[in-house]
Amino acid sequence: MGRIFEKRKHKMFARFDKMAKAFTRIGKDIAIAVKQGGPLPENNPKLRMAIQNAKGVNMPKDKVEAAIKRASSKEEKDFQEVTYEGYAPHGVPIMVECATDNPTRTVANVRLHFSKGHGSMGNSGSVGFMFERKGVFKFDPAKINIDELELDLIDAGADDIDQQEDEVTIYTKFTEFGHMAKFLESKHLEAKSSELHYIPTTTKELSEEETDEVLKLVETLEADDDVQSVYHNLA
Missing domain, CATH: 1.10.10.200 (Integrase, N-terminal zinc-binding domain)
Incomplete structure (x- = not known):
């Protein structure tokens, strides 16, 4: 009990x-x-x-x-958006998006997380080429009719549409993100989330034990107050 x-x-x-x-x-x-x-x-x-x-x-x-x-308020801190790159254990590339009022503190913390998690922090561009920046719009399936809207969505910049039972995801190229957002607003379609993500161009298969090592580092990074999102290419 x-x-x-x-x-x-x-x-x-x-x-x-x-x-x-x-x-x-x-x-x-x-x-x-x-x-x-x-x-x-x-x-x-x-x-x-x-x-x-x-x-x-x-x-x-x-x-x-x-x-x-x-x-x-004038007293509110200014947040800077910063992205860091590096490798998790077993050569898994990681992108870490942050919003911080103190980049010196943030970079030191992120570097420490990589080090303690048996990874390594890299320079700008060291792993970014393995990802593509894309718009990702997620919907409740009950709130969007893809059959009716598919052609209009493609015209608005949809690169791919993934229909699952519990969620519909529309992907766009980075340059089409704003166009798609305007189209959805014009149709009064409210997404559960509308964000820019780093999507890996290839994925990596690891054993269960190796995967756990990578995910432990990902969870540590995600728990940091300055970190907004973490992306990797684990299959």
Whole structure:
């Protein structure tokens, strides 16, 4: 009975941590968007997208409004978007996207995570060529009719459409991201998330034990407060 309770408690805390991390990440996206384009969503496409992503992770409206208000304040820190590259164990390439108010602290922490995780941090461009920057729009299947919209989506820049039972994902080239976002807005189609991702051009197969080593480093990087997203090419 005690073990079952401990497992449930662990799962509950893991869900809470994941949600808290998602809220922090979206909060920084909102702050960056407001600093770049102002606090009015109707005049700021980047902010509209951040708010939409906030809805996708069930971030309460009052938290979204508080994040916009904080970002509008002169006292709010400026966040810089920085990407670091490196290798996890077994030669797995890693891209680490950060939003930080102190790049000196962040680069030191990221380098330490790589070192402790038996990986190595690389220079800019050392692994980036193994990834392609793409727009990724995720939908609840009940909220989009792909059969009806497929041709229009292709015209709007869809590179690939992946239909699963629980999720529909539309991919675009980096240069078509804004075009697709405008098209979806014009059709009043709300994505669960609209983001730019690093998609690996090839994937790597590892044993279960080796995969666990890589994922341990990925989890450590993701837990860092300055890290927004981590990408790798594990199959």
